Amino acid sequence: MVRAWFMDNESTDQRLEHHLSPPEFLTLEELFNSTGVEYFKINVPTYDSDGVLEGIRKKRGYSYEDEITCSEKCLPDYENKLKSFFTEHLHTDEEIRFVLDGSGYFDVRNGKDDRWIRIEVTAGDMIVIPAGIYHRFTLDVKNYIRAKRYFVGEPIWLPYNRPCDDMQCRKDYLQKLEVGFSS
Ligand SMILES: CSCCC(=O)C(=O)O
Numbered sequence: 013m014v015r016a017w018f019m020d021n022e023s024t025d026q027r028l029e030h031h032l033s034p035p036e037f038l039t040l041e042e043l044f045n046s047t048g049v050e051y052f053k054i055n056v057p058t059y060d061s062d063g064v065l066e067g068i069r070k071k072r073g074y075s076y077e078d079e080i081t082c083s084e085k086c087l088p089d090y091e092n093k094l095k096s097f098f099t100e101h102l103h104t105d106e107e108i109r110f111v112l113d114g115s116g117y118f119d120v121r122n123g124k125d126d127r128w129i130r131i132e133v134t135a136g137d138m139i140v141i142p143a144g145i146y147h148r149f150t151l152d153v154k155n156y157i158r159a160k161r162y163f164v165g166e167p168i169w170l171p172y173n174r175p176c177d178d179m180q181c182r183k184d185y186l187q188k189l190e191v192g193f194s195s
Pocket residue numbers: 080082097107109116148149157158159
């Protein structure tokens with residue numbers, strides 16, 4: 013079961029869980045309603061043949077796919093990449109990740125009050141981070157994740173660091189936040 017929770021404001025190691033005291037968790041429905049983040053459970057041993065991932069890809073038009081491994085050994089320019097992943101930013105398109113192995117945290121801003129929500133992802137978790145939402149990523153204390161990345165058309169990975177509130181994708185996102193998300 014994927015978990016999501018509101019973060020504390022401690023400036024200790026970003027790889028720690030950073031729970032409030034007492035911890036305050038969100039359900040997937042609460043996460044979706046307050047951020048637009050979507051979640052799919054995929055069975056890693058059978059995803060190639062069971063049709064679940066294929067169905068999502070077809071329905072959403074994901075035409076591009078590749079794989080990324082984040083570990084000190086496998087990721088070129090590791091330190092700088094991790095720094096930029098964890099710098100608050102947004103994209104003009106969805107950020108789609110399907111975790112094959114390892115684990116990590118995607119942090120997204122709560123729509124209502126801008127609080128950080130931490131989403132823990134492990135093998136079998138597929139998340140879709142909407143265009144225009146402020147977010148960031150960090151490895152956890154195990155320092156390893158392997159994930160597939162998807163994209164509609166030619167991939168654009170460019171991050172726009174906060175603040176970039178004048179961008180059209182940000183305005184579109186805020187509009188969806190106001191009227192409510194629909195998948
Ligand atoms: C789990 S994928 C690693 C993070 C990443 O690709 C990103 O933040 O863009």
